Amino acid sequence: MATTEIRFSGSGGQGLLLSARILAAALALQGRNVAQSNAYEPVSRGGLSRSDLVISEGEADFPLARRLDYLLILDLAGLGVSDHLLSPRSVVLADAELVPDPPRGDFRTLALPFAETARSLGNPRVTNIVALGTLCALSELCPPELLLERVLAMTPAKFDRLNRDAFAAGQAMAVHEPA
Amino acid sequence: MSATIRNLEGNEACALGAIRAGCRFFAGYPITPSSEVAEVMSRELPKVGGTFIQMEDEIASMGAVIGASMGGVKAMTATSGPGFSLKQENLGYACGAEIPCVIVNVMRGGPSTGMPTRPAQGDIMQARWGTHGDHAIIVLAPASVAEAYSETIRAVELSETLRVPVVVLLDEVIGHLTETVDLSAVPETPEVWRKFATGPRAGFQPYAVTEDLIPPMPRPGDGYRAHCTGLTHAPGGFPTQVPEVATAAVTRTTDKLALHRERIESWRxxxxxxxxxxxxxxxxxxxxxxxxxxxxxxxxxxxxxxxxxxxxxxxxxxxxxxxxxxxxxxxxxxxxxxxxxxxxxxxxxxxxxxxxxxxxxxxxxxxxxxxxxxxxxxxx
CATH class of the missing domain: 3.40.50.920 (Rossmann fold)
Known part of the structure; x- marks a missing residue:
C-alpha cells in the first residue's frame, strides 16, 4: 500500500505530538486516511518524543512508519533514532541551532532556523508551529489555510496571533529553500 | 468529511464504543497507557446521565464496577498490566457470580510496573487465566481503532447477554494509535440488555439452570430475593460444597460459553x-x-x-x-x-x-x- 510518512521528533514538551495531531486533523478533513502513533518517555518534559503520521488510501496495513518521506528533528534527543527509516525519498528538516549535526546521506537535508524564528517572534514555544508551516509549504500535503485553521482551533485562543505569525514565518522559510 | 468520520485514538474509541452500547458507569484508577479511556469517560458519561468515579485504587475500581452492574447498570473499567493484576481477585468474583462487566486492558511492558509507555502483548495468558480456578471469560483483541470501537460495543453486548466478564485486550500501540474511522460503519442496532428475571418471586432461583444456561438476573427493585456470593453456589444462590452440586455449578458457567461459542467467536x-x-x-x-x-x-x-x-x-x-x-x-x-x-x-x-x-x-x-x-x- 502506498503511504506518505512523516515523523515529528525531538524532546518531550516541544509540542511534537500536538503538531502531528493538528496535521492529522487537517488531513482527515480532506478525506485522507491518517494513522498517528506516538512514543515518549514516562516524564513530563525531556527525553525522546516523537509522533508519526502514515497517510494512506483506506486503512493502512501497518500504521507505523517504515520509510519516512519527511523527518522533522527539533532536538538532539531526536537525533540518530530515525536514520534506519531514511531513504532517497526522504526530506530531513532539522533545527539549525538545536540539531547542529543532522543526518546527511542520499536524501535531502535542510537545516532551518525554527527555534530562532520562534524566539524572534517572542516565544520559543511556537517552534513547532514554525516547523509545521515549513512542512506544509514543502510537502503540499494540504492547503495551508486549512492547516492554519486547525492550528488555531486546536490551540488556546490567546496564542492565535503568535501562531499565525509562526505559521507564516515557517511557510516563508520553505519558499526561500531551493526545491 | 461526514460527521461520523473522525480521527480517533484507540482508547477514546473504547470509551465511545462502550457508551454507544449503553455503558453508563465507569470506575477506574488512571494508569498509562489506558488513562485516556478514563479521561474520555469522565467527560462523556455525565453528558448521557452516566456516572464516572475515580476510585482510590485498581481493586476498588473493579469492586465498584461489579456493584454497579449488580445494581442494574452496564459498567466498565480500564487498566494496564499492574492494575489488571490487582483486579484479578474481584474479576474472579465477577466470573463466579456471573456479573456482566467489561475490563479494558491496554498492555504495556512487564512484568510488574515494567515499561509504562512501551507496548507489549504479555498479558495474553493472564487475560485468560489471571484469576484462579476454572472460570468462563471472554477476551477480545482489536487490531485497529475502528475495531477498538466495534469490539468494545461487542464486549458490552456479549457480557450482558451471556452474563460474563469480557476483557478488551489492546496493546499500547493500538490504545494510543489515532486512525481515521467512520463510526457509522457499525450499524445501528437495538440496545442489548441482560435477561432480567420475570415471573413469580416466590421460589426464585438466581442461578437457575435454563436451556440457554444463562440465568436471568434480578433487577434491583423488582422484589426478587437473591443471594450473590463468590463461594461456589447452588442454583438457589447459597454456598454449597456438595460434590455433584459444585461440579454442576462450575460446569454450567463454562458450558455456557461452549454453547454460545458461535456468537462469541470472531476472526479474520x-x-x-x-x-x-x-x-x-x-x-x-x-x-x-x-x-x-x-x-x-x-x-x-x-x-x-x-x-x-x-x-x-x-x-x-x-x-x-x-x-x-x-x-x-x-x-x-x-x-x-x-x-x-x-x-x-x-x-x-x-x-x-x-x-x-x-x-x-x-x-x-x-x-x-x-x-x-x-x-x-x-x-x-
Whole structure:
C-alpha cells in the first residue's frame, strides 16, 4: 500500500505530538486516511518524543512508519533514532541551532532556523508551529489555510496571533529553500 | 468529511464504543497507557446521565464496577498490566457470580510496573487465566481503532447477554494509535440488555439452570430475593460444597460459553486459502503481519494471515479448518512476549503443522520486515 510518512521528533514538551495531531486533523478533513502513533518517555518534559503520521488510501496495513518521506528533528534527543527509516525519498528538516549535526546521506537535508524564528517572534514555544508551516509549504500535503485553521482551533485562543505569525514565518522559510 | 468520520485514538474509541452500547458507569484508577479511556469517560458519561468515579485504587475500581452492574447498570473499567493484576481477585468474583462487566486492558511492558509507555502483548495468558480456578471469560483483541470501537460495543453486548466478564485486550500501540474511522460503519442496532428475571418471586432461583444456561438476573427493585456470593453456589444462590452440586455449578458457567461459542467467536483471514505459511497474530503484530503478507505475495510467496478477534475462547475450529484447507506447512506466530499465543496454537494444531515463533520483549513493535524475513526463511 502506498503511504506518505512523516515523523515529528525531538524532546518531550516541544509540542511534537500536538503538531502531528493538528496535521492529522487537517488531513482527515480532506478525506485522507491518517494513522498517528506516538512514543515518549514516562516524564513530563525531556527525553525522546516523537509522533508519526502514515497517510494512506483506506486503512493502512501497518500504521507505523517504515520509510519516512519527511523527518522533522527539533532536538538532539531526536537525533540518530530515525536514520534506519531514511531513504532517497526522504526530506530531513532539522533545527539549525538545536540539531547542529543532522543526518546527511542520499536524501535531502535542510537545516532551518525554527527555534530562532520562534524566539524572534517572542516565544520559543511556537517552534513547532514554525516547523509545521515549513512542512506544509514543502510537502503540499494540504492547503495551508486549512492547516492554519486547525492550528488555531486546536490551540488556546490567546496564542492565535503568535501562531499565525509562526505559521507564516515557517511557510516563508520553505519558499526561500531551493526545491 | 461526514460527521461520523473522525480521527480517533484507540482508547477514546473504547470509551465511545462502550457508551454507544449503553455503558453508563465507569470506575477506574488512571494508569498509562489506558488513562485516556478514563479521561474520555469522565467527560462523556455525565453528558448521557452516566456516572464516572475515580476510585482510590485498581481493586476498588473493579469492586465498584461489579456493584454497579449488580445494581442494574452496564459498567466498565480500564487498566494496564499492574492494575489488571490487582483486579484479578474481584474479576474472579465477577466470573463466579456471573456479573456482566467489561475490563479494558491496554498492555504495556512487564512484568510488574515494567515499561509504562512501551507496548507489549504479555498479558495474553493472564487475560485468560489471571484469576484462579476454572472460570468462563471472554477476551477480545482489536487490531485497529475502528475495531477498538466495534469490539468494545461487542464486549458490552456479549457480557450482558451471556452474563460474563469480557476483557478488551489492546496493546499500547493500538490504545494510543489515532486512525481515521467512520463510526457509522457499525450499524445501528437495538440496545442489548441482560435477561432480567420475570415471573413469580416466590421460589426464585438466581442461578437457575435454563436451556440457554444463562440465568436471568434480578433487577434491583423488582422484589426478587437473591443471594450473590463468590463461594461456589447452588442454583438457589447459597454456598454449597456438595460434590455433584459444585461440579454442576462450575460446569454450567463454562458450558455456557461452549454453547454460545458461535456468537462469541470472531476472526479474520487474509490470503489464507492457499497459504503455505499461515501467520497467526493479534493487535499491532497482526497489522505488521498484514503488511508482510501483502509484501510477500508480491514476491509470489504464498503466505496468509489468521487473526483471532476473539482471543478467548480461541476460535480453534476455524484455525484447524484453514490449516487443513490450505495445507499450510507451518504456522508463524509473531507476538510481543516470550511466546504465549503460540502455546494455544500448538494445542489447537496438535502437531498438524509446526508453530514457529517470532518474539520481541524490548518494548518495540514487531515490524513487517521482521515477519517477512522470518517467513522467507521458513519457506526456504
Amino acid at each position: 483471514v487474509q490470503d489464507a486459502d492457499d497459504a503455505d505459511l499461515l501467520i497467526v497474530a493479534i493487535g499491532i503484530s497482526a497489522r505488521a503481519a498484514r503488511q508482510a503478507v501483502r509484501d510477500l505475495r508480491t514476491e509470489g510467496l504464498r503466505v496468509g494471515l489468521f487473526r483471532p478477534v476473539t482471543l478467548w475462547p480461541f476460535p480453534e475450529e476455524a484455525l484447524r479448518d484453514i490449516v487443513a484447507r490450505s495445507g499450510a506447512k507451518a504456522v508463524l506466530v509473531p507476538e510481543m512476549n516470550q511466546g504465549q499465543l503460540v502455546l494455544e496454537i500448538e494445542r489447537v494444531l496438535a502437531g498438524k503443522a509446526p508453530a514457529l515463533r517470532l518474539n520481541r520483549i524490548d518494548g518495540q513493535p514487531i515490524t513487517p520486515d521482521e515477519i517477512a524475513d522470518r517467513a522467507r526463511e521458513a519457506l526456504k
